[in-house]
Amino acid sequence: MFSTAFLDLPPLRRAAGTVRLPGSKSISNRVLLLAGLAQGTTAVHDLLDSDDTRVMLAALEALGCGLRRDEAGVLHVTGLGGQLATREAQLFLGNAGTAMRPLTAALAVLASTQGGAFELSGVARMHERPIGDLVTALRQLGCPVADLGQPGYPPLRVGDGGLHALHTAEPIRVRGDVSSQFLTALLLALPLVTAQGPVTIEVVGELISKPYIHITLELLARFGIAVQREGWQRFTLPQGSSYRTPGAIHVEGDASSASYFVALGAIAGVEQPVRIEGVGLDAIQGDIRFVEAAQAMGAQVVGGPGWLEVRRGTWPLKGLTLDCNHIPDAAMTLAVMALYADAPTRLTNIASWRVKETDRIAAMATELRKLGATVEEGTDFIEIQPLPAGQWQAASIHTYDDHRMAMCLSLAAFHPLVGEPGEQPGRMVRIEDPKCVAKTFPDYFEALFDCVEALPGAVPVLAVDGPTASGKGTLASQLAQRLGYHLLDSGALYRATALAAQEAGVPLDDGEAVAAVAATMALRFDGDTVWLAGQDITDPLRLESTGGLASKVSAHPPVRQALHALQLSFRRLPGLVADGRDMGTVVFPDAALKVFLTASAEERAQRRHKQLLSRGVEASIDSLCADLRARDDRDQNRSVAPLKPAKDAHLLDNSELSIEDSVAQVLSWWQPGTPRQR
Numbered sequence: 001m002f003s004t005a006f007l008d009l010p011p012l013r014r015a016a017g018t019v020r021l022p023g024s025k026s027i028s029n030r031v032l033l034l035a036g037l038a039q040g041t042t043a044v045h046d047l048l049d050s051d052d053t054r055v056m057l058a059a060l061e062a063l064g065c066g067l068r069r070d071e072a073g074v075l076h077v078t079g080l081g082g083q084l085a086t087r088e089a090q091l092f093l094g095n096a097g098t099a100m101r102p103l104t105a106a107l108a109v110l111a112s113t114q115g116g117a118f119e120l121s122g123v124a125r126m127h128e129r130p131i132g133d134l135v136t137a138l139r140q141l142g143c144p145v146a147d148l149g150q151p152g153y154p155p156l157r158v159g160d161g162g163l164h165a166l167h168t169a170e171p172i173r174v175r176g177d178v179s180s181q182f183l184t185a186l187l188l189a190l191p192l193v194t195a196q197g198p199v200t201i202e203v204v205g206e207l208i209s210k211p212y213i214h215i216t217l218e219l220l221a222r223f224g225i226a227v228q229r230e231g232w233q234r235f236t237l238p239q240g241s242s243y244r245t246p247g248a249i250h251v252e253g254d255a256s257s258a259s260y261f262v263a264l265g266a267i268a269g270v271e272q273p274v275r276i277e278g279v280g281l282d283a284i285q286g287d288i289r290f291v292e293a294a295q296a297m298g299a300q301v302v303g304g305p306g307w308l309e310v311r312r313g314t315w316p317l318k319g320l321t322l323d324c325n326h327i328p329d330a331a332m333t334l335a336v337m338a339l340y341a342d343a344p345t346r347l348t349n350i351a352s353w354r355v356k357e358t359d360r361i362a363a364m365a366t367e368l369r370k371l372g373a374t375v376e377e378g379t380d381f382i383e384i385q386p387l388p389a390g391q392w393q394a395a396s397i398h399t400y401d402d403h404r405m406a407m408c409l410s411l412a413a414f415h416p417l418v419g420e421p422g423e424q425p426g427r428m429v430r431i432e433d434p435k436c437v438a439k440t441f442p443d444y445f446e447a448l449f450d451c452v453e454a455l456p457g458a459v460p461v462l463a464v465d466g467p468t469a470s471g472k473g474t475l476a477s478q479l480a481q482r483l484g485y486h487l488l489d490s491g492a493l494y495r496a497t498a499l500a501a502q503e504a505g506v507p508l509d510d511g512e513a514v515a516a517v518a519a520t521m522a523l524r525f526d527g528d529t530v531w532l533a534g535q536d537i538t539d540p541l542r543l544e545s546t547g548g549l550a551s552k553v554s555a556h557p558p559v560r561q562a563l564h565a566l567q568l569s570f571r572r573l574p575g576l577v578a579d580g581r582d583m584g585t586v587v588f589p590d591a592a593l594k595v596f597l598t599a600s601a602e603e604r605a606q607r608r609h610k611q612l613l614s615r616g617v618e619a620s621i622d623s624l625c626a627d628l629r630a631r632d633d634r635d636q637n638r639s640v641a642p643l644k645p646a647k648d649a650h651l652l653d654n655s656e657l658s659i660e661d662s663v664a665q666v667l668s669w670w671q672p673g674t675p676r677q678r
């Protein structure tokens with residue numbers, strides 16, 4: 001997961017490859033609740049690991065359910081069997097509507113019939129998301145529910161410690177036109193009170209998001225509860241309903257998450273398709289019907305049980321007008337596809353967007369406008385004009401702590417002329433707070449980078465060159481962390497070459513022989529550990545003496561040549577920070593930013609001295625200073641790729657700067673604009 005403050009997406013070009021989707025959030029949290037209420041143990045396979053499932057799991061644990069994860073990652077949930085194990089708890093449910101609503105209903109019923117009191121709260125945004133219709137229905141049933149904040153919104157207290165007879169004989173009425181989650185919550189909870197007779201729920205108003213009710217009914221059936229349904233207005237839970245564990249259950253891949261990869265195929269699956277695994281045409285999730293909408297916009301889709309393959313069909317995509325009531329979450333993806341269309345796209349019946357993680361209509365309109373688009377919004381619709389090739393702007397996308405905003409808007413990183421002649425340099429799309437995707441798809445950006453290709457030369461490089469002990473390594477690794485980029489410590493390659501040559505008994509002054517070693521050495525970086533031919537060389541690699549040997553072998557042109565391709569291979573999405581002596585001058589001359597880092601020889605000797613002491617290595621400052629001057633001299637005066645600033649490098653003397661100041665200075669130079677072309 002990228003936990004950086006922002007993630008810069010360079011201009012992308014083509015998509016191809018396979019993505020394995022994480023489990024569906026809606027299915028995961030429903031299954032967890034059902035397994036938590038059922039008698040016996042349920043083995044839950046492919047459960048989504050995300051913020052929202054984590055808060056549900058924490059709640060179940062607080063309520064006394066048994067949770068055990070086995071070696072294969074399967075979660076074994078031992079349920080309460082309909083009996084409270086604890087009568088009081090305070091549950092924090094983050095921003096997870098799929099935990100807040102059903103737990104409110106289930107705990108209200110359990111607390112009222114068995115005596116208990118539970119407080120449910122969440123993050124600030126959760127306290128702005130309506131729950132009043134569910135509370136009204138629960139009060140009608142006879143459950144005490146107290147508002148602990150603004151009436152109609154969490155936080156809430158359900159139950160008052162006493163026992164209450166519930167009015168189950170008459171139908172429970174619940175509004176269905178704000179969120180279908182209220183009905184889902186009642187359907188999941190009311191089997192608990194069917195001992196005396198059947199319980200009927202009547203929906204008031206037009207039920208929205210019916211596909212989610214379909215998922216609820218499917219999963220209730222898997223847990224032994226056969227709901228009788230009259231249209232979408234009346235639902236009856238038979239007398240004596242009780243949750244029976246199915247033993248094992250597989251969570252389907254998330255169909256809403258699939259939408260980003262379906263769109264990816266439609267926009268950029270130019271030569272190869274994008275293959276999606278974990279969800280297919282047989283999915284029980286309503287958002288699978290996003291596939292039809294994508295097809296209507298031009299996508300070519302084939303699929304079977306558990307898989308889909310999508311490639312570009314019509315191009316540009318076709319603008320359309322679509323009632324999106326049946327695919328409220330996935331429809332957001334259409335709003336970004338609309339930028340690549342030939343005519344306006346109008347998405348209607350999406351009022352529910354306004355009460356999701358953020359006001360998604362307003363958020364989408366604001367962010368699409370940043371990219372240059374013309375957007376009209378209304379209470380329950382959004383209309384997006386296509387964005388002509390010349391009018392796309394680099395933008396920093398605010399994501400509102402909303403996973404779908406981040407994932408959707410990442411699709412705007414494609415160049416409008418993807419795969420067409422006349423490709424332009426393109427522009428960056430900055431996604432702010434990329435870790436918000438943790439709600440449903442923690443590794444979304446990794447999965448995206450695995451199946452997209454940048455425009456040639458567009459993967460940004462930040463080059464840091466300079467003499468020994470100037471702080472290059474420290475600066476580069478901090479920059480890589482802050483930007484979420486890969487890191488190349490090119491000095492380590494020369495150091496490893498010196499060690500490998502020594503080990504092989506090759507004389508270090510024989511350039512060709514050392515180059516042959518460099519070309520074939522089995523070098524592997526594993527976090528901070530470096531392996532050479534199966535041996536951990538992390539410590540010997542960092543010795544001062546090894547630095548000196550590296551300086552010697554690096555003066556041979558064939559050695560530099562032998563390591564060239566290896567260094568280029570580190571340039572991968574989303575970007576690279578590379579440190580060394582010739583990163584900006586020779587290896588990455590098109591680097592988006594070049595920094596030449598220096599500090600006085602005395603200061604550098606002091607730093608190295610301190611660094612060595614901290615590792616328990618004794619050294620004299622005078623001899624260190626002499627050594628580093630000799631190394632500077634050799635590195636600066638060799639015939640190939642000598643140490644010198646690139647013409648377009650920013651010079652940074654950090655003698656008087658702290659590490660943090662140096663990092664801040666370089667980040668202030670870093671402009672995610674149009675990358676430099678070769």
Ligand SMILES: Nc1ncnc2c1ncn2[C@@H]1O[C@H](COP(=O)(O)OP(=O)(O)O)[C@@H](O)[C@H]1O
Nearest residue numbers: 468469470471472473474607611654657658659
């Ligand atoms: N700006 C700075 N101010 C003070 N010390 C620094 C600064 N930058 C780096 N250092 C320290 O100097 C030492 C050498 O830094 P390092 O990154 O290993 O240098 P290089 O990679 O250039 O040889 C480290 O102990 C590091 O913590």
Ligand SMILES: Nc1ccn([C@H]2C[C@H](O)[C@@H](COP(=O)(O)OP(=O)(O)O)O2)c(=O)n1
Nearest residue numbers: 468469490491492494550551554580581582
């Ligand atoms: N891009 C590079 C990186 C290092 N070298 C050579 C020259 C250096 O003295 C040695 C060791 O480099 P390294 O960056 O690991 O050394 P310091 O950490 O700066 O002491 O390798 C090079 O020639 N070109």
